[in-house]
Amino acid sequence: MTVQTRKIQEGFGNAARPLAKDLLKLDSRSDDPIITETGNHIPERVNFDFRQYYDRDYAAAEYEKILLKTWQMAAREEDIPNVGNRVPFDLGPGSFIISRSGPDEFKAFFNSCRHRGAMLCTKKEAGETIKCPVHGWEWKPNGKLSKIPGWWDFPDLTPKNGGLREVRLERWGGFLFINADPDAPSLKDELGVIPEHFASFDMENRYTSVRIRKLIRCNWKIGQEPFQESYHVTETHGPFAASLVGDTQTQYDIYKNGQGHVGIGRNLTPSGVPSMNSPSENTMVASANMWIAGIAHFLYPDETPIQIDPTQDTRRQMADWHRAMQKKYYNREVTSPDTVLTDVAVYFLFPNTLLHLSEMLPYSWSFTPHATDPEMCYVDLRMLLPCPVGQPRPPAAEPIILDVADKVSEKAPQLDFQANVVQEDIDNMELLQRGVRASDPRNHHSHLGLYQEMVLRHWHATYDDYMSR
Ligand code: FES
Ligand SMILES: [Fe+2]
Known part of the structure; x- marks a missing residue:
């Protein structure tokens, strides 16, 4: 294993489709730690062995060395x-x-x-x-x-x-x-920047409005990997997604936590800016209008979507509109930066917890192995809406339990257009699982991107570290 030294290109954008880091400078709260605290750790160049996705010895070692020694979102x-x-x-x-x-x-x-x-x-x-x-x-x-x-x-x-x-x-x-490890660092130490970055998101005063627990025909690591990168968005989710979000402009961060151990990865994908993969006629104005219509349909179905003023900052208008919606429907004064209202930042806590810092898609995920089959896993997805201020806490939704053959796109209409998006990811997880099995045994390892897959590379470097103990 060698340490990364080559200069990494941090995303792909242009003046009409800026990088996330440049869009964040225009945020109305650009001095917030969510924006100012970037994670500068550069992970090692890990290309990992595909056997870890199906081999029973790997699965047994992971359970002992990782899953029983790390914080699990139970x-x-x-x-x-x-x-x-x-x-x-x-x-x-x-x-x-x-x-x-x-x-x-x-x-x-x-x-x-x-x-x-x-x-x-x-x-x-x-x-x-x-x-x-x-x-x-x-x-x-x-x-x-x-x-x-x-x-x-x-x-x-x-x-x-x-x-x-x-x-x-x-x-x-x-x-x-x-x-399960009495000697593990405290949760607070392992959460690193998360409590500070999520302070105004107010996770405590949210409730589970939708919960899906599904069995998927893939290893738990394959299940969670799509959420560590936005590189898959254009191909997996298609041209509409690419016209709506800047997958190629995503900002990736890796943070050190209180223990000096690097446990937190983040990917922040901007909305209202087309991907560099999207045809050039798609503009930020068109993207912002689609975003407003989509989010209104998903989260505020009684609303008539507004039209973006093309002469003003488009993303600021998206954020202002969403702030007004949060006030109207939840009586909340959202003090978060604009990016929390408009974009999706996925924070990844090693080994299997994902938290979205996003009012647009307020999700948490965890992926856990099947009891006996390393080629199966469970996903537990929650949508965490704010509790309306001044009203009794709504009850938590009971989980929708889905078996392998059940499609999220058919069984979870509560997720609106997102149900299809989640199903597209799941369909590809199953292909990845079958394919890693079918790879050439003389060359059965990944080949990862330097920037867009750095959270993945970092995850696997951390994995190797735990497995070697
Ligand atoms: S009471 Fe539990 S096994 Fe006997
Ligand atoms: Fe996806």
């Missing part, structure tokens, strides 16, 4: 609104119980009975105790052992020493993250 507080509520969080062969043990207290446990190991929680549940269906041992929501039928036969066990085996749980922005 649930949101609103999924378990009342004391005694709990949900399972499955992570490859492992599983955990996420429990609300008090009005403002949460616990996580290995999802395995202390008696003979049965799984305790397989669906969302409520109740005063967590009860094993096999012989009926019971624990309180805080994990304390409360009942053993025929306790006389287990004289060594007490409420104190018979508790469920706990794993670390830490909270940020309404998310419940868990980590």
Whole structure:
């Protein structure tokens, strides 16, 4: 492995279709850390071995060395609104119980009975105790052992020493993250710039308005990789997408976190500016008008889209319109920079958490391996809308559970035009999975772009580091 030294061209744009970094200078809040704090780490030139996408030894090592040692986005507080509520969080062969043990207290446990190991929680549940269906041992929501039928036969066990085996749980922005490694750095350290950059996005005061959990026929890493680059946008999502967003002008950042370990990647793709791949007659004005019409249809269906004034800054008008919509529908004064209202910035926390800093597509994603098959994974996608200010918190949507053959484009109309976009990504994930298997065994590795795939390269450098420990 060699360290990157060659000068990298940071995107492809021109005067009519500027790079994201130049558009950000025109932002009405261009002094915000979201814009001023760029991630300057240049990753190593990693081209990775395709076996990691299907080989069972890789999968077993990943589970031990990465998934059990990193922060996993297991649930949101609103999924378990009342004391005694709990949900399972499955992570490859492992599983955990996420429990609300008090009005403002949460616990996580290995999802395995202390008696003979049965799984305790397989669906969302409520109740005063967590009860094993096999012989009926019971624990309180805080994990304390409360009942053993025929306790006389287990004289060594007490409420104190018979508790469920706990794993670390830490909270940020309404998310419940868990980590099975007692020695791992804190969640706060690992989140790096995220809490500061997401401060005005106010993740805590959002709720899950749509949630999709789908089984996909690909390795979990293939599932998440499309979200680490916008290089795929023109080909995968077609000419309409290319006329709407500047995929080639995307800004990529890699940040160091509090531990000095580099854990956060970001890709920020501007909207309202055509891709350099889009025919030259497509203008920023046309792009901005399409954006307003699309976002109005998706997020504010009762609105009549406005028309952009071609003599004024087009992206500023998009942002002003979206600020007004947020005020009208959520009673929110959005203090974020314009880019948060108009664009999509995907923050990637190693190994499998993605957070969109975007009022346009306010999503979170996580990709987790299938329990036994390295060529399958689960995606858990949430749309996180703001809770309307001054009104009761809306309830969290229950997940729409989709099997391998179920199409997001058919089963999730709530995602509007985005359902097709997500399905286009998923269709290609399945092709990638089949293709890495079919590659020439004498040359079975990737060949990555220097700039547009640097978050991917960085992810794989971090992966190699964990796997070599
Ligand atoms: S296996 Fe759980 S009570 Fe026996
Ligand atoms: Fe995509």
